[in-house]
Amino acid sequence: MHELAVCQGLVDEIARVARAQGADEVQAVTVAVGALAGVESGLLERAFVIARAGTVAAQARLQLQSLPARVACSECGAEAEVAPNRLLCPACGGWRVRVVGGEELLLIRVELTRAVPAALQVQV
């Protein structure tokens, strides 16, 4: 499905970070996946193995953080975790809600090794 396209975006972003940091290897990356992002975690993990091949992230572990759907009700003020297919306010049943969590599809952390220690790069 589209998880491979999403992973290609992820690998591009990892490569950009690695370049900016002067890194020659990426050990691990952490990605946040919201319940409303439309991405299946298991498929993302399998697609990452394909997408990372031949890149700076070829050996990288993918760590996923699943985030639940959350809504904030504009009528009663309640904020709560909800099922992705039931986004009404669980407290008052109202539909005037804002989705405040669950749409995330974010690269949040990259663990990398530099070719040259950072101390040397900045202190020369």
Place this chain on the structure above:
Amino acid sequence: MCANCGCAVPGDHAVHAHGHHHHGDGTHAPAPSEAVAVLTGLLDANDREAKHNREHLDAYGVLAVNLMSSPGAGKTRLLEATIDALAGRLRIAVIEGDLETENDARRIRAKGVPAVQITTGTACHLDAHMVHDALHEIDLGNLDILFIENVGNLVCPAAFDLGQHLNVTLLSVTEGADKPAKYPVMFRASDLLLLTKTDLLAVIDDFDPQEARGHFRALANPAPVFQVSARQPETLAPWIAWLEIQRAHRRATAGSQPRPQAWNAAA
């Protein structure tokens, strides 16, 4: 997000590194592994291109409508009937997305409307880049509404912004009324839900439009729901009126925005 400095808000910083092997004397261990805090969307590149598409459409005051549904819900048939209903009133062009064949584009062209077929090969969705390429084949200066008929699929297209202004999702009465509960990401993103092939309700007794509405409303989506049948043009009246209102609104809004400079040069 970041245990070292507590920064967590997107936009606070682009990228910054924290050595995990700081020593008391300020030196670093050899070849340290470092954690770099980043907060970028995995689809940011697509979203940037989608924004670029939208600016280009806005420069011409064109309304772009993304049609999504499962395969066979009647997207192309609805477009044919819509073209007939809007003939002489609004100028239309269509971008067709399919894995293979020019069949749908051919059907639209047979109505005298320009159509660009995107064949995605194995890709299950359109993305902003494909639409960008297709936009270069369309005369936007001679256009009111651009329809983008996405690949028939209730999952993948929902994740990719194309630069459209509005999403319209079709649910045919030959499908289950609980589709909005099964595919919430797509139905939540809908600005309009069309229950299609409603002429068949006379012979299909296991699709309850009220049940479909109920599942749709459970997604806290206040968008209108219309029942239409392309075989019964009179049922299209609310859909056509909705399009005309959205089109007038788009023209009024887009007129206030400056035209982007050298769009083609940047492409």
